[in-house]
Amino acid sequence: MKLRATGWMSTGAIMLLLGACAAAPKSKPKNLASASVEDLAAAIAADSERSDGGVDAKTREQLAADADGDAQACLQLAPKAAACLYYHAVALGLQARAHPLRANELLKTMLESLTAAQAADPDYDKAGPDRVKALVLVRAPGWPLGPGDVDAGLAAARRAVQLQPQHPPNQLALAEALSKTGDSNGAREAYQHARELAQVLPASADRDDWLKQADQGLGLQR
């Protein structure tokens, strides 16, 4: 509905699982006073991972604020660095989750930042800019309620796969985009491919998560 959709569906519902789109950091750096671009990017990624962990609204808001501060610091340090542009986008995603009434505007800026990151280094985080862009475009409410566009999302997912075909999350993003555009056979193939790629990787939490996502996708498609 527009109460239906213009309002709550386009804002409350827009709180996406964006944290999961970016590679998880191993730990959050303790001292950011003299932080490098890499430190700040890792700090934002850590905030993103924590925010995904089922924290309360207040904590989520704090994490989003922290990530925003780190993203601004990163952009001051290296305004054209793919890492800063990419994690600025991730920070905006956290803000969109924390502030759903501003989600549309934040997600639009997020997409712009991802486009800039893609231009700076399309391979960053194993084609992360295109992968995250694909997921935002596929999951966000579509025109005119939000920036979602499944056709553009599918194109971004295809670019990510073309750049880094061996990275399971790229295949998972492609599978999701294909599913949303009605290509269930293509989606099943991509989920299966993601599963096969993940299975040959060394054991890790990421690998387990990718396998779980692939299995869920295959289950949904059956």
Add this chain to the structure above:
Amino acid sequence: MTTLFLNAVATLVFCAPGYPGAAGDAQPYVDQFAKAAATSAGWSAGSLAAAYDPTEAGGLQKLGNPDSVLTFIPYAFYVQYGAQLHLAPLAQADVADVGTQERWTLVGKAGGAADAASLAGYTIVSVAGYAPEFVRHSALQAWVLPADVKIEATGQILSALRRVLSGEKVLVLLDQTQSAALPTLPFAAQLKTLTQSAPLPVALVAVIDARVPAPRAKAFQAALLKLSAAAGGADALGALHLKGFVMPQLPADTGKP
């Protein structure tokens, strides 16, 4: 039915097929609304729960549950299922930026089909496509569609408009928000408006199958009508992008359940 209210929590089911949003995302907002409306109606604390379902099948399943006593639905859903589910409208939503009524607009490719008679073999795509009764007899009441016109539901209006541009025999039925945004699209000049509906209700709150005793329904109706002035009401409404409610003003030809 009175027993139900004494022993169980009644549920207000929000159902919005075709529009974005997952149940978990919407839950805090529908909870807030149910709490504010029930309090305003003088119902006991916790006596009204809320549930949201973005799918037609899921919504219908929830509405069939005996604990589901009230529903908040788009008018299209009411036209399609009102008689089947014995829905009795209590109030009509006043939606921010839209109002209590909206017009639906049929658009096609400029230079393409121009009238109902030329639509043979076409598919009409709409967010309300799950409700063919609404599409044929409410939104496009002024047009007698050829029998072979197909009606298709979609939540991806932009993709549907691209299908129109690509030359597919597709027309898109837009709600008021969508048609108002049409000029913002870079390819808007390649589209044309074929017809527009009369003003129709946007959304309704209705009692399901007389599951709310008449006095309680009346109290709830009164509460909805004054909700914007009630404690917590404005916030609850605002979270759902609502301004308030008015008495139902259904078109004269809307089927009576």
